[in-house]
Amino acid sequence: MRSNDVIIQTATKAVVFIILLFAIYIFFAGHYSPGGGFVGGLLAAGALVLLMLAFDIETVNRIIPVDYVQIAAAGLLISLGTAAASILFGVPFFTHAHTYVYLPLLGKTSFHSATLFDLGVFLVVVGVTMIIIQTIGEDE
Amino acid sequence: MTPVFFVFLPIVLAFFIPILFKKLPQIHTGWFVLAAPLFLVAYYAAFLPGSAAGETVTSSFSWIPSLDIAISSYLDGLSLLFSLLITGIGSLVVLYSIFYLDKNREQLHNFYVYLLIFMSAMLGVVQSDHLISLYLFWELTSISSFLLIGYWYTRDRSRFGAMKSMLITVFGGLMMLGGFILLYLMGGTYSIRELIAQAPEIANHDLFVWSLILILLGAFTKSAQLPFYIWLPDAMEAPTPVSAYLHSATMVKAGLYVVARFTPIFAVSPVWIWLVTGIGLLTMTWASFFALKQRDLKGILAFSTVSQLGLIMSLLGVASVAFHVDGAESTVFKYAAFAAIFHLINHAMFKGSLFMVTGIIDHETGTRDIRKLGGLMGIMPVSFTLAVIGSLSMAGLPPFSGFLSKEMFLRAMLSLTEFDLFSFETWGILFPVIAWIGSVFTFIYSFYFVFHTFAGEHKPELLPKSAHEAPFGMLISPAVMAALVVILFFIPNLLAVWFIKPAVLAIQPFLYNAPGEIDVHVSAWHGLQPEFFMTLGIYAVGGLMYWTLRKWQRIYDVFSHTYSLNGLYDSLIYLSDAGMNRLSGLYMTGFIRNYLVYMFGFLILITLGTLGVSDAFEFDLTGTAPIRAYEVILGIVLVAATVTILMAKSRLTAIISLGAVGYTVALFFVIFRAPDLALTQLVIETISVALFLLAFYHLPQLSRHEERMKFRFGNALVALGVGVTMSLVAFSAQAQKALPSISEYYKETVYTEAAGGNIVNVILVDYRGFDTLFEITVLGIAAVAIIGMIRLRLTRKEDVNEKQ
Numbered sequence: 001m002r003s004n005d006v007i008i009q010t011a012t013k014a015v016v017f018i019i020l021l022f023a024i025y026i027f028f029a030g031h032y033s034p035g036g037g038f039v040g041g042l043l044a045a046g047a048l049v050l051l052m053l054a055f056d057i058e059t060v061n062r063i064i065p066v067d068y069v070q071i072a073a074a075g076l077l078i079s080l081g082t083a084a085a086s087i088l089f090g091v092p093f094f095t096h097a098h099t100y101v102y103l104p105l106l107g108k109t110s111f112h113s114a115t116l117f118d119l120g121v122f123l124v125v126v127g128v129t130m131i132i133i134q135t136i137g138e139d140e
Numbered sequence: 141m142t143p144v145f146f147v148f149l150p151i152v153l154a155f156f157i158p159i160l161f162k163k164l165p166q167i168h169t170g171w172f173v174l175a176a177p178l179f180l181v182a183y184y185a186a187f188l189p190g191s192a193a194g195e196t197v198t199s200s201f202s203w204i205p206s207l208d209i210a211i212s213s214y215l216d217g218l219s220l221l222f223s224l225l226i227t228g229i230g231s232l233v234v235l236y237s238i239f240y241l242d243k244n245r246e247q248l249h250n251f252y253v254y255l256l257i258f259m260s261a262m263l264g265v266v267q268s269d270h271l272i273s274l275y276l277f278w279e280l281t282s283i284s285s286f287l288l289i290g291y292w293y294t295r296d297r298s299r300f301g302a303m304k305s306m307l308i309t310v311f312g313g314l315m316m317l318g319g320f321i322l323l324y325l326m327g328g329t330y331s332i333r334e335l336i337a338q339a340p341e342i343a344n345h346d347l348f349v350w351s352l353i354l355i356l357l358g359a360f361t362k363s364a365q366l367p368f369y370i371w372l373p374d375a376m377e378a379p380t381p382v383s384a385y386l387h388s389a390t391m392v393k394a395g396l397y398v399v400a401r402f403t404p405i406f407a408v409s410p411v412w413i414w415l416v417t418g419i420g421l422l423t424m425t426w427a428s429f430f431a432l433k434q435r436d437l438k439g440i441l442a443f444s445t446v447s448q449l450g451l452i453m454s455l456l457g458v459a460s461v462a463f464h465v466d467g468a469e470s471t472v473f474k475y476a477a478f479a480a481i482f483h484l485i486n487h488a489m490f491k492g493s494l495f496m497v498t499g500i501i502d503h504e505t506g507t508r509d510i511r512k513l514g515g516l517m518g519i520m521p522v523s524f525t526l527a528v529i530g531s532l533s534m535a536g537l538p539p540f541s542g543f544l545s546k547e548m549f550l551r552a553m554l555s556l557t558e559f560d561l562f563s564f565e566t567w568g569i570l571f572p573v574i575a576w577i578g579s580v581f582t583f584i585y586s587f588y589f590v591f592h593t594f595a596g597e598h599k600p601e602l603l604p605k606s607a608h609e610a611p612f613g614m615l616i617s618p619a620v621m622a623a624l625v626v627i628l629f630f631i632p633n634l635l636a637v638w639f640i641k642p643a644v645l646a647i648q649p650f651l652y653n654a655p656g657e658i659d660v661h662v663s664a665w666h667g668l669q670p671e672f673f674m675t676l677g678i679y680a681v682g683g684l685m686y687w688t689l690r691k692w693q694r695i696y697d698v699f700s701h702t703y704s705l706n707g708l709y710d711s712l713i714y715l716s717d718a719g720m721n722r723l724s725g726l727y728m729t730g731f732i733r734n735y736l737v738y739m740f741g742f743l744i745l746i747t748l749g750t751l752g753v754s755d756a757f758e759f760d761l762t763g764t765a766p767i768r769a770y771e772v773i774l775g776i777v778l779v780a781a782t783v784t785i786l787m788a789k790s791r792l793t794a795i796i797s798l799g800a801v802g803y804t805v806a807l808f809f810v811i812f813r814a815p816d817l818a819l820t821q822l823v824i825e826t827i828s829v830a831l832f833l834l835a836f837y838h839l840p841q842l843s844r845h846e847e848r849m850k851f852r853f854g855n856a857l858v859a860l861g862v863g864v865t866m867s868l869v870a871f872s873a874q875a876q877k878a879l880p881s882i883s884e885y886y887k888e889t890v891y892t893e894a895a896g897g898n899i900v901n902v903i904l905v906d907y908r909g910f911d912t913l914f915e916i917t918v919l920g921i922a923a924v925a926i927i928g929m930i931r932l933r934l935t936r937k938e939d940v941n942e943k944q
Contacts, residue, residue, distance in 0.1 A: 026819075032897030034815035036904065042823040069927070072920050079913055094913075096906050098895040112895055114905040117912075121905070124916040129827070131923040136834060139930050 005054060012054035019047035027122055028115075037118035041125025048126075049133060057137055068134065072127025079120025082113055142199030144213035146183060147263045150176045154256035161249035169248045170238035173256065177230035180263075184215075184223045191220045191642045194654040198269065208330060214269035217642020221481070222266035222397055224639075225488050229389045230259050232617035236496050237381035239614040240503060251291060251379070258284035262390050266397055271320040271330045278316065278358070281391050282309045288386060289378040301374035304709070308361050308371045316358025316398070322351035323405075336404045336649065343408045352406050355398065356415055363395025365453060366423040369446040370705050376438040380499030383438060388445050388491035393484060396449065399456050400480070400647045407460035417457030417556070421571060423450030425578035431585040432689075433696040437498045437508040440589050441491065444534065447582060448487045451549060454575070455480035458552045462648055472555035474651065474658065477644045478636070479548030485639065486533065486541045486628065493621035494530040494589075497523050500614055501593065506604030510588075515598030520609045522619075524594045529622040535586035535682070536579065536675065541628035543675075550575065550671035576674055583682030588689065737858055744861040747869060757868055760875030770811050778804045789848045791836055799829040816900045 023043035030036030052060045086095040098112035153176045161169045187197060200212030215223070234255070241248060261284055264277030283306075290302030326345040327335045335342065342348060359365075364372040375387050386392070399416060406412040424447045431443035459477035500523050501516070502508045517524050529540060536546030553575040557568040600606060628635055641658045652658055685692070727734075751757050781800040788794040802825030809818035886899055886907065896902035904912050 030898060030901045031895075034819060034898060034900075036816065036898070036901040038904075039816065039819045039823065042820070042827075046823065069923070072923060076916060076920055079916060083909065083913060094909050096894070096909075110895060114894075114896070114902070114909070117905050117909060118901075121912060121916055124919055128919040128923040132831075132926055135926050135930050136831075 009054045012050055016047045016051055019043060019050065023047065027118065030118060031110075031112060031114065037121030038125055041122040042129065044122070045126050045129035045133075048130060052133070052137070057134065068127045068130040070127075072124050072131065075120045075123025075125075075127055077120070078123065079117050082117040082120065085113070142201075142213070143187075143197055143215055143267070144199045144201060144211060146180060147211075147213060147267060148260055149180060150256040150259040150263075154253045154260075157252045157256065158249040161252075165243070168238050168243045169252055170234055170241070173252045174231060174234045174238075176256065177227045177234060177259065180227040181224065181231060184220060184227060187215055187220055188638055191215070191217050192638050194642065194645060200270070203273070209272050210270050210330075211264075211273045212269040212331075213267040214333065215267060216646045217639070217644070218397070218400060218481075218646035219266045221485070221639050221643045222393070223263055225393075225485070226259060226262045226266070226390050229385060229488060229492050229621075230255075232492065232620060233381045233385040236384070236499070236614060236617040237379070239611055240381055240499055241379065251288075254284050254287040254291070255382075255385070258288065258386065258391070262394065265394050269332050271324060271332065274332075275313070275317050275320055278362075278394065279310070279313050281362075281394060282306060282313055285309070285375075285386050285391055288382045289375045291379055291382065292377070295377065297374075298377040301371070301377040305371040305375045307713075308368055312358040312361025312368065315354045315361075319351045319354030319356075319358065322347045322354065326351065332401060339405045339408070342405060349409065349411055352409055352412055353415075355402060355406075356412070359395035359398040360419060361395070362398075363392050363449050363453065364423075364446045365395070365419050365450060366426055367705050367708075369423060369427060370709055372446055373434075373439055373442040376436070376442050380438070380495060380502065383441075384492050384495035384499070387442065388495050389488040392445060392449055393452075393488070396452050396456065396480075396484060399453065400477075400643075403456065403460055403647050404463075404649050407463040413457055413460045415457075416460065417454045417571065420450045420452070420454030420457055421553075421574045421578070423447065424454060425450075425574050425581065428578045428581035428585060430696075430699075432581065432588060432693065433699070435510055437501065437510055437513075437589065437593065438495070440510070440585060441494055441498060444582070444585060444589075445487075445491055447578065448483070448491065448534070451575075451578070452480050452484050452487065454571075455483065455549060455552055456647070458556060459647060461556070462651060472552070474644070474648065475548055475555075476552040477647045478640055478658070479545055479552055481640045481643045481647075482632070482635075483542075483545035483549065485635070486545050486625065489621045489624045489628070490530040490533040490540075490542060493526055493618040493625070494534070496614075496618040496621075497527045497530065500610040500618070503614070504605065504608055504610055507602075510592050512599060512602040513593045514596035515594070517594040519598070520594075522609060522615055524590075526615070526618045526622045527590045527594060529625055530618075531586040531590040533625045535583045536678070539626065539629045541625050541632070544629060544632055546579065547671050547675060550579070550674050551669065554670055554674075572674070576678065579674075579678045580682045580685065583678050584686045584689065587682075587686045737854065740858045740862050744858070744865050747865050751868060751872065756872055756876075758872050758875040764874070768811075771808075774804055774807055774811070778808075786849065791839075795829060795832045795836060798832070799825060802829070814900075816898070 023040045023046075026035035026043060027037060027040030030040065048060065048064070051063075083094045086097075087093055089095075089097075096113045096117070098110060098114070100108055100110055103109050153173070157169060157173065160172050190197070194217075196214065196216040198212065198214050200210045202210045234252075237251070237255075241251065258281060261277045261280035265274060265281060268274035268277060286302050286306040289305055290298050292298045323335060323342070324330055326342045326347055327338055329335060361368040372387055372392065376383055378387070427443045427447035427450060431440050431447065434440045434443060455476045458473060459480060462473035462477070465473065498508065500520070501513065504520065505513065505516070507513065533540035533542035536542045550572065553572040556571045644658055645652055645654070727738075778801060781797045781804060784797040785794045785801070788797060802821065806818045806821040806825065809815075809821055886903060890896055890899050890902050894902045894906045896906065
C-alpha cells in the first residue's frame with residue numbers, strides 16, 4: 001500500500017532549493033564569516049537526503065545520476081591538486097595565493113586559492129555523506 | 141693467501157657437495173670431502189716449527205670496519221694444536237664415515253655439508269682473536285651441531301636431543317656474548333691479545349666478575365659441565381661419526397679452549413679458580429659415577445666424555461693458580477696447564493677411537509645395549525684390541541698415554557692442598573679426595589665398557605644381526621688413533637716440545653718468554669711419589685668394585701628421573717611451554733572488557749603515578765572566567781543527560797539522551813562563541829543519532845531484551861578513576877600554563893597574510909590545511925570501508941552457494 005506524500009513532496013520541492021542555496025552561501029561565506037566547505041557540504045548532503053526521504057532512492061538517483069564515489073574522489077583530487085600546485089610556482093607545498101579583481105557585476109572580488117581547496121572539502125563531504133546514507137539505505 | 145682464508149675452506153667446499161652428490165652418485169661423496177681436512181692438516185702442520193719456537197702468525201680481514209669488527213686468525217701454540225686436532229680427527233672421521241654411512245640409503249649431501257660447516261666453525265672458534273668473530277663461529281658450531289644431531293630427523297629422540305643441545309648451548313652462547321661485550325666495555329678493544337695485555341687494569345673493573353661468570357657460563361654449557369652436561373647424553377642420537385667428532389674430540393672442547401684462552405685475563409680472580417676447578421672436579425666425579433648407570437654403549441661414553449672434560453677443566457683451574465704464586469712453588473701449578481693440554485690430546489685420541497669402535501659394534505651387531513652384548517672378543521678381535529687400548533688409556537693404565545696424564549692430574553690436585561691462598565688450606569684436602577673418587581669410577585666404567593661388551597658369553601639370539609668383524613676401511617681410523625695412544629706413551633716429551641709447551645705458553649703467557657723455558661719433563665716412572673700410591677689405590681679399589689659390580693649396581697635404581705637434572709630440564713621446558721600458555725591464558729581472556737580494564741588501569745596508574753612522583757598536581761583558579769547562569773543550566777542538562785544514558789533501561793532512551801548530550805555540547809559551542817563548531821556539531825550529531833537509530837532497528841530479535849546496564853563495582857571504580865585522573869590532569873594543566881597561546885599571531889595576520897576573516901576556516905584551509913587534507917582523506921577511507929563492508933559480503937555469498 002502506498003501512502004500519499006503529496007504535502008511533503010511539494011514542500012520538499014521548494015525547500016530543497018533554499019537549503020542548497022544556503023549551503024552554497026555558507027560555502028562561499030566561509031572565509032569571512034562562519035561556514036566553509038565542511039558545513040556547506042553537510043548541508044548540501046542534507047538537501048539530497050531530504051529528497052530521498054520525500055521520494056525514494058531510485059527516483060533521486062534517476063533525477064541526479066551521479067556516482068558519489070567519483071564526487072568524493074574528485075574532491076580529494078581538487079584539494080590535493082590545489083595544495084600541490086604551489087610546487088609549480090617554486091613555493092612550498094600548500095602555499096595559497098590570493099588576489100583582488102574588479103568584475104563587471106560583482107565589483108571588487110577576492111580570488112583565493114583556498115576557496116578551491118575548500119571546494120574539494122565540500123565535494124568530499126557531500127560524496128562521503130551520500131555514500132554512507134545510500135549504501136546503508138540500499139542494504140537489506 | 142693468509143691463514144684466515146683457510147678457515148673458510150671447508151665451507152666453500154660445502155657449496156659443491158650437493159652437486160657432487162647428485163652428479164656422481166656412484167662415488168661415495170665422503171671421498172671428495174676428505175680432501176679438505178687432509179689439505180688443512182698439511183697446511184697447519186707447516187706452522188709447527190714456528191709455533192714450537194714461540195712464534196705466532198696473525199692475519200685478518202676487516203668485516204665491518206666502522207664497528208671495528210674483523211675476522212681474524214691468530215695462530216699460536218694453543219690454536220694451532222686445536223686446529224690440528226680438528227682437521228686431523230676430522231680427516232679420520234670423514235674416512236670412517238665413508239664406510240659407516242651407506243651411500244645409497246643416507247642423505248650424504250646433508251651430512252657432509254653440515255660436517256664441513258662445523259669444521260669451518262670450529263677452526264674459526266679456535267683461531268679467532270676477535271671477540272665478535274669468536275662468538276659468530278661459536279654459534280655456528282651450535283647450529284651445525286644441532287643439524288648433525290638431528291640428522292635422522294624422522295626419529296623422535298634425534299629431534300629431542302637436537303633441541304635440547306640447541307637450547308642449552310645457545311643459552312650459554314648468549315651468556316658468553318654478554319661476557320664478551322662487558323670485556324669490550326672494560327678493555328675498549330675486541331682483540332683478545334690486546335685484552336690480555338691490559339689484564340691487570342681489567343681485573344679492577346666493576347664489571348670484571350660479571351664478565352667472568354657470563355663467559356664461564358658459555359664455556360660450561362658447551363663443554364657439558366655440571367649442571368649443563370645433560371644435553372650431551374641425548375646428543376648421542378647423532379650418527380656415530382658425529383658423536384666421535386663433535387661430542388668427544390672437538391666441539392665439547394670449545395669450552396675448554398675458551399677457558400684456556402681467557403685464563404690470562406681472569407686467572408687473577410679467586411672466583412675463576414674456585415669455579416673452574418670446583419665445577420670441573422664435581423663434573424668429573426658426578427659423571428663418572430653415573431656412567432655406570434648407563435646401559436647404552438654410547439651413553440657410557442657420553443658420561444665418560446663429560447667426566448674427562450671435567451677433569452681437564454679442573455686442571456685448567458689449577459693452572460690459573462700459577463698466576464698467584466712465585467718461584468719454586470709455582471712450578472707444580474705450571475704442571476697443571478701442561479697436564480690439561482696433555483690430557484686433552486689423549487682424550488681426543490682414545491675417546492675418538494672408542495666412539496668409532498662403538499659405531500662398529502652397532503653397525504655389525506645391530507645394538508648398542510650392553511646387556512645384549514658380550515663375548516665378541518673372538519668374533520671381533522681387532523675391534524676388541526682397539527677398545528682395550530682406548531679403555532685402559534681412559535682408566536689410566538700403563539703403557540697407554542692416559543696413565544701419564546692421569547698421574548699429572550693427581551699431582552696437580554695434591555698440590556692444591558699445599559696452596560695457602562683463598563682458604564685453599566682448609567678445603568684444599570677435598571680436591572684430591574674428590575679427584576681420587578672420580579678416578580676410581582673412571583677405572584670401573586672403563587672396564588665395564590670394554591669387558592661387558594667383549595668378554596662373557598656370546599648371546600647371538602639377542603642380537604638383531606649376526607656379529608662379525610668390521611670391514612677394513614672402518615677400522616683404519618680407530619686404529620690410527622689407538623696407535624697414537626700407545627705411541628704417545630713412549631714419546632711424551634717429543635709431543636711436549638711440538639704441541640704442549642707452545643700451548644701452555646698461550647695459557648700462562650706472563651710466566652715464560654718462550655716455549656723452551658717450560659721445564660716440564662714427563663717420564664713414565666717418576667719415583668715413589670704420593671700420586672703413584674694414589675694410582676695404586678685406584679687400581680686396587682677400582683678392581684675390587686668392578687669385581688662386585690653386579691652386587692651394588694642396583695643402587696642406581698634409587699635415582700629416579702623426576703629428581704634428576706634431566707627431570708629439572710623437562711619441567712623447565714614444560715613450564716616455559718605449557719606454564720606460559722596457562723599464564724597468558726589467565727590474562728588473555730579474549731574479552732574486550734578485560735583488556736579495557738587493563739588499559740584504563742594502567743592509564744590511571746601511570747598518569748597518577750607521574751603526577752605523584754613529579755609532584756605536578758596544582759589547583760589554581762586565578763585567570764578563569766566567571767561562571768554565568770547559562771553555563772550552569774547547560775551543565776546541569778549535560779549531567780542529567782549523561783546520567784540518563786547510564787541509567788537508561790531501554791537503548792532508545794540512551795540514544796536519545798546521547799543526542800541530547802550532543803546538542804547541549806553544540807549549545808555550549810554557541811555560548812562559548814564558536815559558531816563553526818556549533819554548526820558542524822549540530823549537523824554531525826543529527827547524522828550520528830540517525831545512524832544509531834538505524835543500528836538499533838537492526839538489532840537481532842533474540843538479544844533484544846530490554847534491560848538496564850548491570851552495575852559492576854570494578855567498572856565503576858575504573859570509570860571513576862579515569863574521570864578523577866583526567867580532571868586532575870586538566871586542573872593541573874590549567875593552573876600551570878607555561879607559554880602564552882600562539883593564537884595572537886593568527887589574530888594579527890588573518891587578514892593581512894591570508895586574506896580572510898573567519899579565523900577558524902582560515903586555519904583549516906590555509907595555516908594548517910595539511911591536517912584538513914588528511915581529514916578529508918580519512919572521510920574518504922571511511923566511505924570506501926562502508927561500501928566494502930556492506931556490498932562485499934563474501935561469506936554471505938558462500939552461504940547462498942552452499943544452499944544452491
